[in-house]
Amino acid sequence: MLPRDTLKAIGDFLRRAAGAERGEAVAVQRLPGDTAREHWLLRADLSGGPYAGRHHLVLRGEADDGTHLGSAAEMAIRSAVFQAGVTTPEPLWVEESGAVIGRPFLILRHAGGEADPARIQADLSEEQGDRLAFRLGQELARLHRIAMDQAPEALAFLPRRGADWIAQRVQIARGILDSVAEPQPCFEWALNWLADHAPDVAQPVLSHRDFRSGKFVVDGDNLVGILDLEQVGWGDPMEDLGSFCARCWRHGLPAREAGGIGSREAFYDGYKDVSGQAVDDRRVRFWEIAAAFRSGLHALQLRARSAATAEQALRDLLAGLRKDEAEYDMLLDIERYEAEKSS
Amino acid sequence: MTADQRSLLTASPADLIDASRDVLRTRLAAALTEEGDKALAQMALRALAVARAELTADPAIAARELAEIEALLGRDFAGDALAARRALAAEIRARRIPSDAASAVRLRDHLLNAAAHRLRLSNPKYMTRRQRRAESSY
Numbered sequence: 039m040l041p042r043d044t045l046k047a048i049g050d051f052l053r054r055a056a057g058a059e060r061g062e063a064v065a066v067q068r069l070p071g072d073t074a075r076e077h078w079l080l081r082a083d084l085s086g087g088p089y090a091g092r093h094h095l096v097l098r099g100e101a102d103d104g105t106h107l108g109s110a111a112e113m114a115i116r117s118a119v120f121q122a123g124v125t126t127p128e129p130l131w132v133e134e135s136g137a138v139i140g141r142p143f144l145i146l147r148h149a150g151g152e153a154d155p156a157r158i159q160a161d162l163s164e165e166q167g168d169r170l171a172f173r174l175g176q177e178l179a180r181l182h183r184i185a186m187d188q189a190p191e192a193l194a195f196l197p198r199r200g201a202d203w204i205a206q207r208v209q210i211a212r213g214i215l216d217s218v219a220e221p222q223p224c225f226e227w228a229l230n231w232l233a234d235h236a237p238d239v240a241q242p243v244l245s246h247r248d249f250r251s252g253k254f255v256v257d258g259d260n261l262v263g264i265l266d267l268e269q270v271g272w273g274d275p276m277e278d279l280g281s282f283c284a285r286c287w288r289h290g291l292p293a294r295e296a297g298g299i300g301s302r303e304a305f306y307d308g309y310k311d312v313s314g315q316a317v318d319d320r321r322v323r324f325w326e327i328a329a330a331f332r333s334g335l336h337a338l339q340l341r342a343r344s345a346a347t348a349e350q351a352l353r354d355l356l357a358g359l360r361k362d363e364a365e366y367d368m369l370l371d372i373e374r375y376e377a378e379k380s381s
Numbered sequence: 382m383t384a385d386q387r388s389l390l391t392a393s394p395a396d397l398i399d400a401s402r403d404v405l406r407t408r409l410a411a412a413l414t415e416e417g418d419k420a421l422a423q424m425a426l427r428a429l430a431v432a433r434a435e436l437t438a439d440p441a442i443a444a445r446e447l448a449e450i451e452a453l454l455g456r457d458f459a460g461d462a463l464a465a466r467r468a469l470a471a472e473i474r475a476r477r478i479p480s481d482a483a484s485a486v487r488l489r490d491h492l493l494n495a496a497a498h499r500l501r502l503s504n505p506k507y508m509t510r511r512q513r514r515a516e517s518s519y
Contacts (some may be wrong), residue, residue: 212474221463222497223470226474227492230476285511356427359503362499363504365496366507367511369492370511373489377385
């Protein structure tokens with residue numbers, strides 16, 4: 039649990055940020071699921087001011103590994119996404135100095151619900167799954183309304199997508215391949231193919247870039263919120279759809295092509311319902327192959343990293359085996375992609 | 382020394398793994414009450430199953446994989462499969478594999494054969510879930 043002094047400091051921060059007369063915070067529990075940062079569920083009682091009353095909030099501590107977005111940048115992204123109408127936990131305040139708890143943090147409204155893909159799947163009938171897939175398609179379309187060329191000033195820090203983005207991604211991927219001990223001919227071959235077939239992106243939009251089951255919370259078949267926006271950047275809107283439909287993220291229900299949740303048709307229909315534009319299925323299929331590549335690359339990294347405990351070592355080694363699934367998926371899906379081109 | 386101990390000492394690595402898996406599954410895992418511990422036991426059982434599959438894999442498969450790479454690159458790697466895969470990866474990255482249709486098909490077939498072989502060891506159920514082409518001679 040958080041020390042009493044820390045909770046007092048958080049309560050004082052909330053009072054100031056909310057313009058309240060009094061503020062008190064109680065730590066309910068530490069939330070699981072993110073190894074890079076601390077998440078605490080707080081119960082806050084505020085007196086006076088526009089936020090008077092009891093609130094359930096999440097304190098999201100900034101990661102200190104230097105590879106994640108800072109809290110101020112994340113606040114800007116979350117605010118832009120929330121204001122675009124995406125269902126996501128409302129970002130309330132940011133503490134940038136680190137003076138309150140020893141590191142910067144964000145305060146978000148708590149979005150209760152279930153995020154575990156297997157549990158979500160277990161509770162969904164086919165009809166409910168399609169309904170949720172439709173809704174998720176709508177949410178992505180709302181996110182993609184934020185175009186790079188008309189971006190709010192607050193997002194100016196996001197790297198603009200230039201003509202060399204393919205070369206940049208190839209360089210990053212090759213760096214990862216070079217960091218693992220065993221040579222990976224299949225990944226080298228797939229990376230060449232991806233670089234050769236990457237679509238032109240005429241109008242980059244704000245993309246989640248890690249959109250898959252596990253990245254949203256639901257209550258039954260109702261969407262409560264889209265999570266994990268720290269990888270957001272400018273990209274091809276179809277990349278998010280491809281990531282969600284990729285076989286590697288269907289969590290044991292491959293027939294439900296949209297994230298193991300619902301049908302591809304329902305998901306596409308939801309996207310079209312908000313965007314007004316038909317989904318480019320072929321482009322989505324390309325990004326599904328790219329998602330398999332990314333998941334395989336991640337598996338290789340897990341297999342190669344040093345684990346702190348025997349339990350974590352076992353988890354990493356088993357997760358590393360998913361590299362074999364990724365290779366198989368890439369090879370068969372590329373074959374199908376090319377067969378469809380020539381037919 | 383009991384008869385059971387004698388049989389263990391003369392057992393193959395696969396037999397030792399099988400005996401360990403049986404004990405883990407029927408005695409140890411069955412006694413666990415915490416969901417997290419049960420999940421961990423299942424993970425350990427799966428790891429042992431993969432190790433057993435690797436141990437008992439047909440050595441001719443690895444030899445065929447090496448022969449395919451040697452044919453693709455036109456080089457003899459003197460039985461060093463790791464060196465062969467490293468050379469293949471480097472040639473692909475440098476795009477030095479001939480790009481004519483026949484070479485492309487041979488390379489893709491090799492990659493698919495190798496991937497299918499590894500997947501049969503690490504997650505055979507995954508393969509059966511996918512609609513497959515009759516791709517692999519392995």
